[in-house]
Amino acid sequence: MIIGERVMNSKLNQLKMLLAVMSTLLFVACRQGQVKTDDSHDGVASVKINDNFWGPKFEQWRTITLNDVFDKFEGKYNPQISPSLKKDFERLGASRDAFKNFDLVAEGKRGIGIHNGPPWYDGLIYETIRGAADFLAHYPDDNLERRIDGYIDRIAAAQSSDSTGYLETYTELMEPDHRFGFNGGFQRWQHDVYNAGMLVEAGVHYYKATGKTKLLDVAVRFANYMYSYMGPAPKKNVVPAHSGPEEALIKLYWLFKAEPDLKKKVSLPVNEEHYYDLAKFWIEDRGHHVGYPKWGTWGNDSSEKWIREMKYEDPKFGDHRRPTWGDYAQDSIPVFGQKTIEGHAVRATLLATGVTTAAIENHDPRYIYTVDTLWNNMVGNRMFITGGVGAIAADEKFGSNFYLPNDAYLETCAAVGAGFFSQRMNQLMEDGKYMDEFERVLYNNVLTGISADGNHYTYQNPLSSDHHSRWEWHDCPCCPPMFLKMVAAVPDFIYLYKDNALFVNLFLGNEATVTHNHKKVSLQMSTNYPWDGKIVLQVSPESATQLAMKLRIPGWALGHENPLGLYNSRMDATIVLKVNGKSMPVTPVNGYITIDRTWQKGDEIELDLPVKPRFIYANDQVKDLSGQVAISAGPVVYSLEGNKNPDLDQIKLDTKTPMEISFQPQLLGGVNIITGMAVNSKTEKVRFNAIPYFAIGNIRPGDKYKVWVNRN
């Protein structure tokens, strides 16, 4: 691209930004006075999945994967595969069993110098319980519930050994005087606030799934303690060094607001406003600190030393002092001043998720402007075609704009965080583009995080590799719990009932009921998505009722690969929409077609999206992808693997010859493959063969693959 064009483009981008800000403010203005929204996906209940694509996967993940992850947290894996845990085992006499930590704390042990696994193990267990709870809500399973109840007993016993309600096994067993990182501790390593947030989230989800309050009780006790301990002066100045707790506390607030009688079932006083206030403090206090250490220039070790030596306690820093957690933890500058998404990608996406969740509650223009800005920066400049984020391995962080190399880091957890962020943005802004990007990350970077056999996982998810394979377990097994949290939540993200409208956000076979105008409306969706684009939705109210149904029309189906032009593709096929067999025009507004009518029993919507192969090109500013092309059909991104493409290193795709797509029922549990023409190093014509990116590494583990391939 010539310089002049770039200047024009940047002017154009500025104009677009201005328009985006204006539309946001207009949007906010329109919303004043609206009743507050809660988290319950109101009205939609009893979603039952009955889907060819997701059904067998959910079955495998809830029966095999969940138990596998719990087993491995119990230490049932080969220690040789995890050098650092093996070292702990030998040096500390640790057993690798993360649940033993709770037992030791319950026995009153403190500062004994033995802790099984890294400090964030408690949090990972809570996250797995949250994922399991969401599965239990849709698939009751007595054995799984009994297993979790056993864990909850041990967690509760650990908490009852401390009169305050504080619970973090690492801090208690290794450095008990360093609660929340004060007094010579280091919260960024200890993760006690992060773990607390994950406990709260698990308590809420497990209660919603089972009606049991024991874990919720533990969560409330810890949340009450945190509220009494941290906040505006004279309370202690603490923000999570790893975000995530912000959204969790708002969930706790929403739960008690929606179910005031629940307060009688927990053993402690509950003032739900405190949980919202604490989450808001954590968000608004970011960037407010003593200004030291200087992480960027001093480096991590010197910065940690400065914190452990409590230099931030110097009275010259005022009476509400704490160290900064730096860019890495989105803590250099206040949240409302953050214009680009920076730092550790899991932390950054979970903070953005928390801020968006708060915005759903408060509609504060500063919150909305901030998350709109961060999302646009992420999706328009820093998101990979698979939905992955966090390009750089050092500090697991976001790279600069348009830095999208094929060997990028792209942690599974960061993709999950980006997915949660997009889902909350959809809930806040009611625009389908957010679910387009949710879908991109779900079907690609998230789904590749697990093997076809359901018990091997990924941490990094680069777009090309010569030796990529999934592992049995990891020194830092954060990704399997985050994977479970995301996929187990999918049934809750199909529909969104808001402002008396029903948004149809995801396409998978299901039966559900929505209560609208005090009437039950049954919904039945059938589809073979993502393998083909036909979706049939039957709408059956108990008696005739008016309802605005909003069907998401994905951007890719309209030739809008990316809402901000980071990627481009063409789509020349049309979208077909019929209601009771009668064609309707397809002119989506904000990503949705609205069908507002009086529905009768047995009414039927038929939507046909063009799931056909398309080439994708990156914006010219992405230097790493110059001359390269990727392939997609529907929301699924494809990849060429070495086993079917012997010339993979040299091959150049012929983008002039149309590609073919076919369903292969015997391959990888049934997937589409895409074939097309290419030339090899001898300029001979050859046929290429692409499989879904999420399925790589299952035919030949460790096989080489490429998502972006040179074009002829």
Ligand SMILES: [Zn+2]
């Ligand atoms: Zn991870």
